[in-house]
Amino acid sequence: SWSMAGFVETAIEDLKKQVGDDKVVLGLSGGIDSTVAAVMLHRAIGKNLHCIFVDNGLLRMGEKEEVIAFLAEHFDLNVKLVDAADEFLSDLVGVEDPEKKRKLIGYKFIEVFDREAKAIDGVKFLGQGTLYPDVIESESFKGPSAVIKSHHNVGGLPEKMNLKLVEPLRELFKDEVRRAAYELGLPEHIIWRQPFPGPGLSIRIIGEVTEERLEILRLADRIVQNEMVASDWYRKVWQGFAVLLPLKTVGVMGDDRTYENVIALRIVDSLDAMTADWSRLPSEVLARMSNRIINEVKGVNRVVLDISSKPPSTIEWE
Numbered sequence: 001s002w003s004m005a006g007f008v009e010t011a012i013e014d015l016k017k018q019v020g021d022d023k024v025v026l027g028l029s030g031g032i033d034s035t036v037a038a039v040m041l042h043r044a045i046g047k048n049l050h051c052i053f054v055d056n057g058l059l060r061m062g063e064k065e066e067v068i069a070f071l072a073e074h075f076d077l078n079v080k081l082v083d084a085a086d087e088f089l090s091d092l093v094g095v096e097d098p099e100k101k102r103k104l105i106g107y108k109f110i111e112v113f114d115r116e117a118k119a120i121d122g123v124k125f126l127g128q129g130t131l132y133p134d135v136i137e138s139e140s141f142k143g144p145s146a147v148i149k150s151h152h153n154v155g156g157l158p159e160k161m162n163l164k165l166v167e168p169l170r171e172l173f174k175d176e177v178r179r180a181a182y183e184l185g186l187p188e189h190i191i192w193r194q195p196f197p198g199p200g201l202s203i204r205i206i207g208e209v210t211e212e213r214l215e216i217l218r219l220a221d222r223i224v225q226n227e228m229v230a231s232d233w234y235r236k237v238w239q240g241f242a243v244l245l246p247l248k249t250v251g252v253m254g255d256d257r258t259y260e261n262v263i264a265l266r267i268v269d270s271l272d273a274m275t276a277d278w279s280r281l282p283s284e285v286l287a288r289m290s291n292r293i294i295n296e297v298k299g300v301n302r303v304v305l306d307i308s309s310k311p312p313s314t315i316e317w318e
């Protein structure tokens with residue numbers, strides 16, 4: 001009878017046969033898919049797997065440390081950390097349009113990744129954490145969702161790089177990837193990580209992305225993440241995060257009038273991200289998030305809650 005443990009062992013044997021003694025390069029994003037693909041490939045070919053993690057300057061607080069450093073330490077993965085923050089952020093100066101942000105980030109990612117991959121001698125394969133639903137979508141029907149927001153981080157690479165693809169997860173659905181992650185011994189905080197978009201915080205800062213805005217959003221978002229975990233809601237919701245709005249409103253602190261930024265809370269329930277509804281978090285949890293953000297994050301004096309469903313809204317604001 002079919003079991004996940006059996007699947008994982010067979011898949012690892014198949015990877016050994018497919019790759020042989022060649023080298024594989026794989027981009028780690030911090031998400032579950034690329035992580036599981038990397039750990040499976042590592043089991044199959046060891047140090048011939050070269051992982052690249054591109055820090056685009058648009059990550060959340062602690063992101064690199066929580067996933068990447070962890071993988072290098074506990075799973076002995078061969079990971080190269082590429083600090084490309086300046087390159088990405090300088091491209092984004094003055095850019096307000098959401099699709100333009102996505103495209104710039106997608107192109108820059110390919111450029112940086114390609115450059116880093118070429119620096120590794122004799123790579124023959126590109127490893128990717130492609131899932132079955134992605135295979136179906138790219139092979140047949142491209143629904144309207146494909147053009148509502150371009151998901152640039154998933155396409156474009158193989159064509160440009162002239163490498164053979166190796167995709168250990170192409171027969172799996174998302175819930176199966178989580179089961180595979182258990183089999184491989186990955187820890188809960190990686191297995192149950194909420195999705196985080198490739199363009200990162202850039203699409204959660206409405207309007208222009210600046211260092212100052214990134215700093216505010218990182219601090220606010222960390223509070224949202226902390227409070228979801230502390231209240232045991234982190235795993236019950238699909239995704240929860242902060243969004244920084246490009247407007248200032250009036251507030252009062254002590255005897256003084258303030259004029260500062262607004263943070264929106266976007267916390268949703270969903271099964272597959274195609275549809276979603278705003279999560280009915282207990283008001284005490286929301287109150288704690290709001291109080292902490294306003295008290296602890298300099299530059300924010302108002303927090304609002306997004307109560308829209310998808311459709312017609314989307315999960316992200318851009």
Ligand code: XMP
Binds near residue numbers: 102197274313316
């Ligand atoms: P939307 O905003 O379209 O998001 O309702 C649906 C899901 O996809 C994630 N998302 C992205 N993921 N690159 C990604 O890798 C992207 O450009 C992107 N845009 C949205 C979003 O976080 C949600 O889980």
